[in-house]
Amino acid sequence: MSNPTEQALIDAARAGEEAAFEALIRLYEKKVFALTRRLCPNPDDAAEAAQDAFLAVWQGLPFFRGDAGFSTWLYRLTTNACMDVLRREGRHAAGAGPSLDDEALNIDIPSTQETPQQAAERSELRRAIEEGLQTLPPEYRAALVLRELHQLSYGEIAEALDADLGTVKSRISRGRKLLRKYLLETGNFSPPGASKETGRGGRQ
């Protein structure tokens, strides 16, 4: 659920305060782009979908009941905006895979306590994960990104994708297994048990 500051911004934006809405946008724009860039591989489409999502927020806020969390609602609008954009484009996707040279995918990870070599390994794995995500069916990709990047619970993902809990569970499980398979096959995972990555554990 929203924290007090965020709730105040939501209330003010609902009442029509543009400054509060701008603050809300800044609070969530990275998360929204993180989703649109992975669902709309074309950068222009991703930006358009991000804008549409926030416009839908502005428009829908007076009716936002808050029984779902704001972020879950936002991601739902974002997912819808992506599909609307792709549909509007009539994007016939054959061969329209993401360009791996896209700036969005060319990620430079700031290293804090990692050694340069660890940082390089992680960066390499991250790049492979981005590639692997693009080999997944989009509905698996959306569920996995919402889980791992946005750190939503299964219940929240179910709301964001308007799918039931069993479906979400299955998409995450299948998506992760396919991603793992991709990483193993492309040599981005060491043989089971020998991975140096494993000691690092989860992020939360």
Next chain:
Amino acid sequence: MKYCEEYGTLLDAYVDGELSSTDTLRVAEHLKTCGGCRSYVDAALAIRAAFPDEEDEAVPEEFAAGVLSAVREGKAPRGEERETSPVDKKARWKKLALPLAACLALAVVAGQWQWFSAKESFQASAAMTQDAAIPDPAPMVPALAAAPAGEGGGAAETRSTSGAADENEKRIAGTEEAVPEAECDASDDGGVDEYQYVTSSDRAENALSAAPVMNDANAEKEHAISVTLTQEQGDVLAPLLSDCTLESSGEDVVYLLTAGRFHEILAELERQNIPASVTEASDGAPYRLYIRYRAFS
């Protein structure tokens, strides 16, 4: 080393903290002795550790300002700024529903899954073949009548082109229920106009809930594959879908396809001996794939 079948379905929920405490303990205990499952969990955690981070997203500096100026330009009008009240769904419906063809098309498609899930015997390809063998001279939806009659024969197991009228009848039987809730998003409305009639919450509800979603007045004029898959069967199709346009990600997954991909998927389904319902339309019509996954155990 492979993870065990028994625990394979629990491992993801374990990693995601979605298990009951009893099951969490059970899995934790199992991991002590099972290298295969442990390596799966390790891999999942390694993926998590290296997963792309929102902090890496470069957002254009002027993005927020751009959204605000779009708001000021009236691209997301609220309440009284609308032509119709956002809650006045009837008025909206009436306005958009006028082109009967559009709505019939929508209802036909909206009803499709009702038929689809109701008709379990659909799975029996023998029954399907039998249906297909009965020629029906008067299909209810013209576009389907336009499907090339000769082409269906070669792959009778999965094609039901001449059985389409039967199918349509059943689809139309779902019309009454489907119409009031269905979004009739006439595609000739420009992107901006769309906001004048449809609230964002409507958009959210409709874009994902009423599956399959159609926004095309010529909805019946499409090439469509409808198929129910197990997750494993879905995985077989996965490589063919990764670069396709997802149109709905609710319970019913809808993809817009190219003609080439449409036929590749059809071929793959035939190769896997997976029964599917196929409708064909004239050249230039869009190609779609409708997937419903079987419940996950």
